[in-house]
Amino acid sequence: MHLLVCGGTGCRASESNLILESLKRELEEKGLSSEVQVIMTGCFGFCEKGPVVKVMPDNTFYVHVKPEDAGIIVAEHVIKGRPVQRLLYVDPKSKEQVPDSKHMGFYRKQIRIALRNCGFINPENIDEYIARDGYASLGKCISELTPADVIDIIKKSGLRGRGGAGFPTGLKWEIASKNKADQKYVVCNADEGDPGAFMDRSVLEGDPHSVLEAMTICGYAIGASKGLIYIRAEYPLAIHRLKIALKQSKEYGLLGKNIFGTDFNFDIELRYGAGAFVCGEETALISSMEGRRGEPTNKPPFPAEKGFFGKPSNVNNVETFANIPVIISKGWEWFSSIGTEKSKGTKVFALAGKINNVGLIEVPMGTTLREIIFEIGGGIKNGKKFKAVQTGGPSGGCLTEKHLDTPIDFDNLVAAGSMMGSGGMIVMDEDDCMVSIAKFFLAFTVEESCGKCAPCRVGNKRLLELLTHITKGNGTMADIDRLKNMCNVIKDTSLCGLGQTSPNPVLSTINNFMDEYVAHVTEKRCPAGSCRELMKYSIIVDKCVGCTACARGCPVNAISGERKGPHFIDQEKCIKCGACFEKCKFGAVLIK
Amino acid sequence: MEKLKSLADLKRIREEAKTKLDLRVRGDNPEGLVQVKVAMATCGIASGAKQTMDFFVEELDKRGIGAVVTQTGCMGYCYAEPTVEVQLPGQESVVFGYVDRKKADEIIEKYIKNGELVEGIIPVNYEKID
Structure with a gap:
């Protein structure tokens, strides 16, 4: 038998180390220390109910445990085998005690669909993917469904693009399927460029076959025989594993001619990018794949009409593709039962910044920021106060305390002045100066602007200069108005998504933290104490x-x-x- | 490798592969194999997962423990890399964080040999779809 005591920051702060000692002492007194082991673990993510103690192997989960409870846990649970009722977790909805952690709603907060095989199978072994029902969805599509059926399933599932804008995937496929051409392309956008986002890399490194299978399904649905993965050369391991996966699926005949003995042919090639942020925009991505400069073009025509070398092309992001095989195998009804009304399924988020459990998580759409940051993420580092979270990387905005209970989906984030983006979440605490944060993200977009259109090339540069001015204590109130005006002009007149969203960090910090801007210009003071010049x-x-x-x-x-x-x-x-x-x-x- | 010409071929491969995986996971016989999975995404490798993996491969062999050591993708616990999942035959798997050579040695000696848990466990808090 094992007693697991949570050693996360939250639980440690409420004396979980004393619980550990008392448990050890009690067991020793009863002469049980050789049979029962007490172990301190990492954070259970259940900090709100801490300190928590879990008993293995029966998975009994005790909450709000105090050092003086050690006696009763040992006397009742360990010796007599009866759970201590008063320490059990009470489900907030049913008001009933939950006997073991497997039945706790909390442990259903994360559902892994896109990440289903990440960290579970060996990504370099196709058989392990097949053992987890891999390529069965492709088989089902090719042998039982018509291309129109496949598109219909994806449409009904409500899946929206995970790359940022949230365009309905089924609709995209339908448009591409209706455009007639001698050659069409399926393109996978693996040009993950948001600072702090790494879910696409993790999927490609942990489960490359799921993307290959989904691209092949897409090829069947839209009538394409060729697939291209545009991946940044900065992801050598992902490229290495993709190459292995491509070789294996070709050997099995899952890519190539006459797949599953039918007359459907499909092949996939890799295209490397040099790591420019703008190449995540689909028209710029296509230009780059054609061997030209990675610059966006006007839409329409959309890639579904005129894409790679003028042929209809369907561009989807890695995480979007990773969802496809599961939707086919488990049905659109199952998928659309998860999430909110307009955003179905789950989303992978990369938690970074001043948060205890930095990592990758996958939660159903509609989960609140509070659940993500304080329960799954284990709260703010060093017990500091939460200030804001930046979602959507440099194109997103920051959300504050008042947004903590907003259910997260594509539309709610836009309404709150941010966006989903690719799912990066950078958490900030009281020591972060919001003017500097806006400056940081803007410096990134200035660096990454391709320079094709003036609003983005010149405007962002001017914005950055104004922000720098303010952080040095040289700003005036008129500068803040100037910032706002310029932001709106850049948003309205830029050619592509990069310019249209780059002022978001500035606008959202002005909206939510106007007092900090004012303190910088009128009192020449940085409230967070981070601007050195002030x-x-x-x-x-x-x-x-x-x-x-x-x-x-x-x-x-x-x-x-x-x-x-x-x-x-x-x-x-x-x-x-x-x-x-x-x-x-x-x-x-x-x-x- | 042979080409899969039909769905039936895929199903056959799937059954074979499943049996292999199941044997590893279930471990019906008492001598069932210990399974060690090392998270080897870029982030894991950068934090030393390669050395950890090499250590497990070499030391388990040296110490005569029947085990399968495999690499896998990112488990998501970036704050605690390198992360390793250990499954003893017939038991639920346990994930350990911050596994350097020293921790790996402790895991082999205490957990794998005697079933005694060691510190550094990461409680898994997600639901995996099948």
Whole structure:
């Protein structure tokens, strides 16, 4: 028997280490320490009900455990085999006690569809994929369904593109299928470029066959015989595993001519990108694949009409494809039963930033930010206060405390002034300056703008200059208005999605954190204390003992004072490097 | 490899592969094999999963433990890489985080040999579809 005590940050803060010790002591007293082991584990993600203790192998889950409960757990559960009723988790809906963790709603918060095989099968072995019903959906499509049936299933499932914009996948396939041509293409967009998003890489590295199978199904549905995966060369392992997967499925005849003995032919090739953000935009992606500069073009014509070398092409993102085989095998009814009214299924999110459990999660659409950040993500690092979360990467916006209980789906995020994007979630705490955050994302888009249209090329650059101005304490209230105006012009007049969304981080931080912008320009103060130019270092005379450590450490000789007498910082000379603050052993250096 | 010419061929391969996987997972016989899966996505490898995997392969062999060590994709616990899933025959699998060589050694000596859990367990909190 094992007793697992949660050692996550939240539970540790409420003395789970004392619980561990008390349990060990109780077991020792009863002479059971050789048979029952007490182990501290990582975060159960159930921090709200912490500290938690789980008993194995019967999966009994105790919540709000106190060190003094150790006695009763050992006496009742370990010795007599009776769960301690009062410590069991009570389901908030049914008001009933839940005997084991398998029946807890909490553990159904994450459902893995796109990630179903990631971390479970060996991605370099096609047989393991087949053992998990791989390629059975392809077989079903080719031998039992017409292309129109397949499109109908995908349409009814309600699947929307996971790359960012959320366009209905079935509709996209239908348009591509109706355009007549001697050659059509299925294109997989694996040009994942949002800072902080890595779900597509994980799918390709963990389950490459699911994408190959889905592309082949798509080829059958739209009448294409050729597939292309556009992947960035910065993903060498994903490329390596894709190559192995391609070789294996060709050997099995799952790609190539006469698949499953029918007259359907389909083949897939890889195309490498150099890692430009704009190439995630489908027209730019196609230009790049054709060997030209990765620049977007006007839509229409859409790729479904005129795509790769002028032929109808259907472009879907990796995660979108990863959902397809499951929709075919389990049916559209099953898939559309998950999620919200207009956003079906699940979404993979990459949690990053100031959050305890940085990682990849997959939750049904409609899960709230609070559930994602505080339950699955284990809350904010170092017990700091939550401030905002940036969704949708540099094209998205930041959401705040007031959005924590909004169910997340494509439409709600747009209504809240952000977007789904590819599913990056960067969590910020009270130490993050929102003006600097906007500046960070804008610096990224300025770097990644292809330069084809003026609003994006010139406008974003000017935005960045204004933001830099403000973070240095040189801004005025008029600058904030100028920022807003310019943002709207860039949004309205840019050619592609990159420019149309790049001002979002600026607009959403102005909307949600206007007070921080105002503090920067009127008081020349950074409320989060992160803008270096606005910080002021001074020495508290009463605390200074005159040890001269700060003066010796100052690289610009800005500190003066006699030995054993109080020291002073010359604000004109100070470069705000913080060396004096680190050197002072008496806490006499004050940062404001 | 032979070509699969029909759905029946695929089903046959699936049954064969399933039996192989099941044997590993169920481990009906007491000498059933221990299964060790190392998360080997780019992030895992960057945190040292390759060394961990090599260690398991070599040491399990040296210490005469019948085990299958395989690589797998990202398990999603980026904060605790390298992550390793260990399944003892007939038991539920356990995921360990921060598995360097030292931790790997502890897992072999304590958990794999004697069924004693060691610290560093990551509680799995998702539902997998079949």
